[in-house]
Amino acid sequence: MKHFAFINTPSVELERPPAAAAVISACAKSVGWTCDQFDFNLHLNHAVDSDTWQELEQYWRCKRLELTAATKQKLDQVLGDFVDNIVSTNPDMIGVTVFSRMSVMAAWVVLQALRAKYKGKIVIGGSGSYAWPCSLPSMDTNSLDSSTFADYAHKVGLVNYFIQGDGEEAFVELLNGNETYPGINGQPPKQIENLNTLPLPDYTGIEPVNYFYTYEPGIYITASRGCVRKCSFCNIPEMWPKFKNRTADNVIQEIINGKKKFDVNLFHFTDSLLNGNMKVWREINYHLKELKQSDPDFKDIKYMGQFICRTRLDQTESDWELMAAGGANLFVTGIESFSHRVRKHMGKNYSNADIDFHFKMSAWYGIKNISLMFIGYPTETLEDHECNIEFLHRYRKYALSGVIHAVRWGYTGMFRESGKLEKFGDVKIITDPDFSKKFNNLPQGIRDIALGFGWINEFNPTLDLRERIRRRLELHEVSVKLGWPQTRSREELQILYNILENLNRNQVDGQDFEELETLLDFH
């Protein structure tokens, strides 16, 4: 029997076992392979003290450029032992997940250590594999090179295969020796048609209770892929052109399995949106409600996940009652802007009255929300910006009561390509061809954010970088004054500061802002 080893890399949260490990393990077993799961993220956390962990987290997330000698030595030792342990199991193939752009640096370090001791086949996957490789220490450039981390790791021989797009079927094909299946090594990926055919995730060996949960142990679950909307700024439609969902019965089976096998009550959906297919969504909640009411073992089941604000025509109050009864606990909702005009351009056609209804229902039924917002959208005018300030005043009670658990304002708009935005009209993006040259010593991990800032909309020219950042600060300050909890505000402001400081230091050192404005206002 062939053997597969799967490695989870930092930097991902320690909240719950990595879903990719459980899914890949189940896929490998479904075709007769054995599979061991190795969570280097958790292993490392156990192996180092708190200060070292913090330093490593900053390094993985590229907030610092280098490790101290002591931390580097500790990392080398822990990683070396970890790799030795994996290699000693004689795997026929090793998989490494690159979960997000925050995992790129760690994946790079792990792959290097792994390749030094393992000459067999290595495969990587995960959405971080699409990230720019410019965050890596070996890429001493601010280049807008369009290749991905996966391309780069493949080119330099660290990996034999990379899988992009839906991974399960491609992975199974790869284990079966088919190296040319869609999604493998740059072949255009093929979206999985029927998600019901995928095996249920296998968390054996990475039990949820062994993770460091903020509130309670839980597991991830995926009920759908893709989105029913095609918002102008979002790359989900490129990753999953069609919205596909599992049937309600299939989802409920996984929840029952998760509860019975791993004794968890919290299910964290990884879907881009929970309420994409209202018929299926109602069925899921109906079954959950029945389950919770009929079997005391399931009465505490709850769930969280991303959600879309829908129009009043799409829903009734009874939908909210049903979701609450089904265990709805937290929705992460991309409201994006309180300006209807901006949302309409984004491709979101719900009104402010619909947002009112969304929060009113959440408030009545005790469902928490995290509101994701987008400052500095290319068409955003001062009037639109004022709408976002109104949002903070209008919904203050919801923030204080926890109905809006937190708001996230983000980094302001970043664009690498503008074609999609321009299709909606009122936008002609001009990117500064020399923008990358204005950074001489940009910290690696923030290059992809910084280089996305060099744009302006010809039809809304006053919204230059300075104005976008000004609006970002104003919304932060009003949030603070009104007592709104914000998530990741320090992290985001720190990154913005680092980018601007680098621009300032390298381009207009000792000069006044008017010159910086000239520099940025390049249109």
Place this chain on the structure above:
Amino acid sequence: MNQFTLETHASWGQTAPQIRINNQILTIPEGTNLIELPAQDLETLTIDFFSKQESDTIVNESGQIVADTEWRITTIWCDHIRLESWFRNDAVYRPKYFSGFLENYPDAPAEITAPYQFNFCGTINWQWRGDFWEWYFHEKNSREVINFLDKDPDRVWKFRGNTESCDDLVTGIRNILNL
């Protein structure tokens, strides 16, 4: 002004339970119902359950209670926002026991915290300081248990969110951009 709404579950003996809030009298229907309390602008909520008589407790020939006027609060909303259950459980109930009951139970408590059910007349009281929602925000956060902060000290601002002003960064950015 704050508007409180109660979800109540009540049973009736001879008469319905009646409550008084800010001189307004409300009758609690049988079964599960929503009761809208009069809007108020106070730092306290006091419900005076005043109507019950001993005759509301109906017993059969063998002395078993077969019907009674009693009620409980299952959920509370303020301004149509559902409050977490700790708020309900913070209630202080000061029963006015019937004299016959006190003769049998002389040590019956004068105050009951986290009352489940109201079987005797008396007051049910909550108190806070200042603006209700600001008080509630701080109180809620102080009761929230966040695990494993030693393993991940950043999880408060990552998962819970915070109200940190980040003055150093805001000032730094403003200085760079001359804002």
